[in-house]
Amino acid sequence: MMDWTNLGFGFHETNCNARCYYKDGKWGKIEFSTSNEICISMAAPALHYGQQAFEGLKAFRGQDGKIRIFRLEENAKRMIRSAEGIMLQKVPTEIFTEAVVETVKRNEEFIPPYGTGGALYIRPFLIGTSPQVGVKPSQEYLFTVFVTPVGAYFPSGFKPTQVAIINSFDRVAPQGTGQLKVGGNYAAGLVAGAFAAERGYAMVLYLDSKEKKYVDECGPANFFGVKNNTYITPKSDSILPSITNDSLMKLAEDLGIKVERRPVEETELATFEEAGACGTAAVISPISVIDNLDNGKRYEYSTDNEAGPISTKLYQQLTGIQRGEIEDKFDWNTIVE
Ligand SMILES: Cc1ncc(COP(=O)(O)O)c(C=O)c1O
Structure with a gap:
């Protein structure tokens, strides 16, 4: 058993x-x-x-x-x-x-x-x-x-994590294989992941490899920020198109939240009210702190150690659809008979 x-x-x-x-x-x-x-x-x-x-x-x-x-x-x-x-x-x-x-x-x-x-x-x-x-x-x-x-990704509740920006590592090359789910990308991220973990961070938030100016993605998850009732997620040729992110964008629109998929500069991180990483593993990992280990900048969200309201709402909607509690109006589930 x-x-x-x-x-x-x-x-x-x-x-x-x-x-x-x-x-x-x-x-x-x-x-x-x-x-x-x-x-x-x-x-x-x-x-x-x-x-x-x-x-x-x-x-x-x-x-x-x-x-x-x-x-x-x-x-x-x-x-x-x-x-x-x-x-x-x-x-x-x-x-x-x-x-x-x-x-x-x-x-x-x-x-x-x-x-x-x-x-x-x-x-x-x-x-x-x-x-x-x-x-x-x-x-x-x-x-x-x-x-x-x-098991449950959040056994003790939906709690925010801390992530690090480390400019000395690239996950993928600007015109490389970042949009593909291929093993080499993950091997290439192991050293950066270990570097972040040793310093107490759950994930690396990668900036674009060419200019180190734009937010790419968060280790094995896409990044999103929320401000002014808007869900904002990076558009980049070097990130994996997350199916969870696609689902969250559709749910957000459906809930009357504006959605923007566009380049996001690192400086914009300071303006978000909520931030999160999204992917199959956790659906949403709320982010409380982003530390740029190279320039010492710190961006903080969810300072009460609770996920923000829009992240929480989207998380509940998506997990509700996955578990048959909420109507699957986008026809996302394959029911196994
Ligand atoms: C690099 C990377 N980005 C994003 C994601 C999230 O994608 P999805 O929502 O399809 O699981 C994953 C994991 O699947 C990933 O490995």
Whole structure:
């Protein structure tokens, strides 16, 4: 029996995972395996040259007992864009969808019960597997989907965190792979993440790599600020288009909050009433402090250690839709029968 309240964000074994192989110019049938291991050539380009892409989405147990997968089609589309960006074979949307839905179904008992705040995290990934040593796109691919139950991101409540701007690290290059969900971007951020963590910060807030003038994103999450009843989020070619951010923008508009997606200069941070990081993991991580470790500037929000009213409202709306408590008027959930 799982201890649903102490899950954290780790890897737990489940019943099975999906695999689909691309070989001789075509995708094969989706197979299910009970093994947690994959067997690939040691000469696979995924291992040497980072020719791989991944996704992250969640399934929830609703108030009505139904299973809902949040914005599955958007994740399928984003993986296609990632594949195009580093010359991976694209996974057809039908294969992506069937593999995700079927893997969730076959692991139904690992979905945390309604009320625990947990979810079933779904990790699709695509790797170039042909045995080759040269730097060129793989001829063969493996697409895999596994799931793992994850706990509530805020077990003790929706509390703000502190983030750091560190100009001496770049996450991605201005015309590089920042818009793609590919492993290399994450490896490139590990040193900056550790540097921030050692100094007590939960995340790095990256500025644009070219001028160090504009806000890009927050480690594995997009950034947003709120002022004058307006939700403002950076437009940049080097950030991952967050599906959570897209959802929050639509919800904000629906709630009568103005939405602006445009370049955000660091100096504007001083003018926000609320700030947050958004992504699948936490939906929203409210931000209380942004410290620029290079110029010593500090930007403060939520000084009472509580999330601001607009962040709280958006968080409640989004999590309510995911758990079947609020009408899914944008048709974001795939209900697993
Ligand atoms: C770099 C980066 N930015 C933003 C996000 C948030 O995206 P999403 O809302 O689709 O999870 C993620 C995580 O998924 C990420 O890795």
